[in-house]
Amino acid sequence: MKPLLALALLLVTGESQAQPRPQLTPEQAAAHTVAAYLGDWKPAPLADLATSAADFVVKPGESVQAAIDQVPDKVPDQGKAGSRRWVIQLLPGTYRGPLCIKDKAPLALVGAALDASAVVLVDNRFSGKPKAENEAAHPCWPELGKTTIGTSGSTSMLVASDDVQLISLTVANDAMDGVRRGEAYPKGVGESGGAQAVALTLMGDRIQLDGVRLLGHQDTLYAKRRAPDAPARQLVRHSLIAGDVDFIFGNAVLVIEHSTILTRANRRTPGHGGIILAPSTAPDVTQGFLVTHSRLVGEPGIAPGGTSIGRAWDAGVKAGTWIAGTSPNGVAVVRDSEIGAHIGPWAASTSRRPFDASTNRLHEFNNRP
Numbered sequence: 001m002k003p004l005l006a007l008a009l010l011l012v013t014g015e016s017q018a019q020p021r022p023q024l025t026p027e028q029a030a031a032h033t034v035a036a037y038l039g040d041w042k043p044a045p046l047a048d049l050a051t052s053a054a055d056f057v058v059k060p061g062e063s064v065q066a067a068i069d070q071v072p073d074k075v076p077d078q079g080k081a082g083s084r085r086w087v088i089q090l091l092p093g094t095y096r097g098p099l100c101i102k103d104k105a106p107l108a109l110v111g112a113a114l115d116a117s118a119v120v121l122v123d124n125r126f127s128g129k130p131k132a133e134n135e136a137a138h139p140c141w142p143e144l145g146k147t148t149i150g151t152s153g154s155t156s157m158l159v160a161s162d163d164v165q166l167i168s169l170t171v172a173n174d175a176m177d178g179v180r181r182g183e184a185y186p187k188g189v190g191e192s193g194g195a196q197a198v199a200l201t202l203m204g205d206r207i208q209l210d211g212v213r214l215l216g217h218q219d220t221l222y223a224k225r226r227a228p229d230a231p232a233r234q235l236v237r238h239s240l241i242a243g244d245v246d247f248i249f250g251n252a253v254l255v256i257e258h259s260t261i262l263t264r265a266n267r268r269t270p271g272h273g274g275i276i277l278a279p280s281t282a283p284d285v286t287q288g289f290l291v292t293h294s295r296l297v298g299e300p301g302i303a304p305g306g307t308s309i310g311r312a313w314d315a316g317v318k319a320g321t322w323i324a325g326t327s328p329n330g331v332a333v334v335r336d337s338e339i340g341a342h343i344g345p346w347a348a349s350t351s352r353r354p355f356d357a358s359t360n361r362l363h364e365f366n367n368r369p
Contacts, residue, residue, distance in 0.1 A: 021345050022357040024365040032333040037255050037290050041206050041233050047087045047108035055086045060093030071104045092118040099157040100140035111169030116213045119169040123156035126175040128194025155198035162204045172215035173199040180267045198222050205231040211238050217267050218245040223252035249278035249313055256291045265301035277310030279330030288331025298342030305344035314351035322351045335365035
């Protein structure tokens with residue numbers, strides 16, 4: 001092995017680099033299927049503008065948030081399959097600014113059917129961005145009393161609502177695009193912190209993404225629960241998720257199917273590999289992230305084995321204080337997928353506990369190069 005490649009692997013995976021990538025048995029894999037993760041939820045048909053007119057049509061220069069605000073609020077005990085879905089059509093163009101979908105009736109945001117890149121919802125916020133203590137970090141996430149907007153406040157779009165569909169569009173956070181082009185990080189921000197810049201946060205149940213592009217760098221997709229025991233089944237199909245560090249993270253039940261997961265290059269110091277999955281599943285929950293029938297690919301410039309397939313996000317746990325059965329213990333299964341040469345082993349957790357196949361719940365099944 002060449003010295004530089006060995007160094008890159010060590011930097012990415014730490015103590016985990018000598019560990020195997022554990023494989024599920026067929027019997028174990030039977031518990032990690034799309035049907036098992038979705039349970040009694042049968043995803044609704046996607047909103048189709050060819051069969052019914054949109055309730056609202058938004059064109060460039062107009063406010064997407066204003067259209068969202070016109071959708072009625074959710075009625076308690078409604079919002080399940082068969083109820084009225086409101087449809088917002090977004091005409092091709094770029095729409096900049098933070099978006100908030102919170103406690104709304106079932107709705108769909110629909111972009112351009114043939115080209116997800118034609119409709120772009122984007123903002124350029126990042127965790128270390130300063131704010132006043134009495135200033136809200138995000139329309140959906142006040143974070144008052146703090147002087148930076150934080151990771152949660154950095155999101156371009158936050159969906160805190162059930163039964164939402166995002167179809168044929170792009171959600172992006174371009175805050176670190178300049179760094180990727182060789183520019184300096186903002187003051188006080190760097191690879192060690194402050195550069196988290198979420199594109200999309202999902203905080204609801206029965207959420208569907210289809211034909212969507214999610215573009216960011218660190219923390220692109222935040223898939224989470226509104227409360228520790230709140231249901232949060234989120235389904236991503238026929239989509240692209242791009243980033244570099246922990247760019248799919250959270251504690252939701254997330255299914256990614258027939259999609260592409262792209263590790264981006266050029267933002268971080270050469271030799272510092274990326275990390276894809278970072279689940280923070282509660283210790284008594286057996287379902288976390290499921291990636292199936294998908295492709296894990298990397299941009300040119302990423303060393304073979306230089307990207308960790310993932311690590312457990314021990315949310316709220318300081319280094320050396322993780323407790324089995326009490327602390328989060330992320331669940332992730334990557335199965336029946338194409339794995340690029342850039343993919344290396346699972347990494348040590350965020351609280352620095354070494355990857356150990358006997359305690360970690362991170363597995364693969366039936367993948368291929």
